[in-house]
Amino acid sequence: MDRLLVTLVHLRLGLPHAALAELYLVDRSTISNAVREVRPLLAARGFAVPDRPGIRLRTLEDPFAYADAEGVELLIDGTEVQVRRPKAGRPGRKAFVSGKKKQNTIKTTTFSDGQGRTLFSGVVRPGRMHDQTAVRSEGIAEQFRQYPDVKATVDEGYRGLANEFPDQVDAPPKKPKDDAPLGEHHAWRERRRHQSSARIHVEHTNAEYKQWRPLQRFTGRRETYTETHLAIAGLVSDRSARRSTRRKPGTELVLTRQAAC
Template sequence: MHTSASCSKKLAPKWQAARESSLRERRGGDRRRAPGAGPKQRLAFTDRLLVTLVHLRLGLPHAALAELYSVDRSTVSGAIREVRPLLAACGFAVSDRPGLRLRPLEDLFAYADTEGVRLRIDSTEVQVRRPRSGRPGRKAFVSGKKRQNTIKTTTFSDDQGRTLFSGVLRPGRMHDQTAVRAEGIAEQFHRHPRVRAEVDEGSRGLVNEFPAQVSSPPKKPNDDAPLSEHHAWREQRRRQSSKRICVEHRHAEFKQWRPLQQFTGRREIYAETHLAIAGLVPDGSARRTTCRKPSTELVLARPTAC
């Protein structure tokens, strides 16, 4: 687990500034004693960062981490609550661009437009806790695909499989095409007509609106279509899938982190948790300056006689 050097250098000052602001708000004014007075911190910032990273990676309970550091559980909970938003705000590292990190969706499309990057877009679902009975909007998180309470996220990667952005969170019941409208993805394609992207069948409406920019797997021919059309459809689908497999690998990389396998915390903090983890994973993948490009050509298993 590595954070980039630029982000790591900024975390400690930001944490100290947020802590001073919280203390000032609690006091209701400026401090009356010199810095350093009062109760000492049980955990230094480095330990707070390590506790947060271990919790995000392995999903260990706060009580177990408190035993390891010989502190109270509330100390660990407070440390994670303070450091997690700092990690979520770090953004996404970009290969060959030291110091550049993409944060909002607008930065992603501006970068893809400037650098000529062809995006790979795909969504994934993470199971979350079922809301209590009687609460409004209880059915909004029931996924029609998995038949579970889930939260969907959309991930953007380049052709080398490096994560450029991951977010656009929505309840599991919302369709991918609806999220494209609600989260402003379609608007970004209007603003950046040179951006190209590969999507799956769930975003076919995006293909219909932007046929020159977005491509998806071809439609399956009718059952009574000639056999040659079925063979051509399978080949086109295979080629398109091989271009999009890299973003599927990014989802698998995210789900190596325990909280994104099955999120058992409060749904209100899922967005912050996802951004914190998704921002850490690209720090390693951004170093993949030269990745092997998979071939889309068919290879015969054995020679054929003519």
């Protein structure tokens, strides 16, 4: 139990092993060994399923299978975390330089439901890799082919995915040309606002991860980032899965008489 508690404190607060050793009055190597042994166990737990105690989602295919079976629309969004810059001369040094943030980062992709509850978070890749490239290389597009009834809402980074699966993937509408009628610009702003409101829940999900200190700026070895991210995301999913599901009304309002014009 103490080893688990030490690992949870390290994941939540990002305290150095030496500081934890002072708090628990043990040698630093004891803390390091505990974190090294417990963290992969937490990472392997997978992600909790809302309203389905005991079921965990562990692979990329699992959230698609769940969405297909339960009729859930997926919200998909990428996020990136700054990591330490490697020393000069190391191979692959530029692979982690994000074109967006101009920093060394690692990217992940998050899948949530319409209430922002984590269903899966992974597809870990260097910051230089574009989201659309990850769609191809990590098999996200293939999942849409296998589950043609699954629908998802994405941001502009997944535009190619929406172009390939227009009946399944909803991306922000394209901006009309500058010389387009004023009505088209107004309609575009309204559609974009509506799409952004639907997508914001998954952005809140990514924000939940950033409440954990290691995912605000990761200062550990980049080789351990995937394990750390999966462990934290799995713990966040345990909390978010306990949120009660908002039920849709079982009946629709219907006018009993024609309204006068």
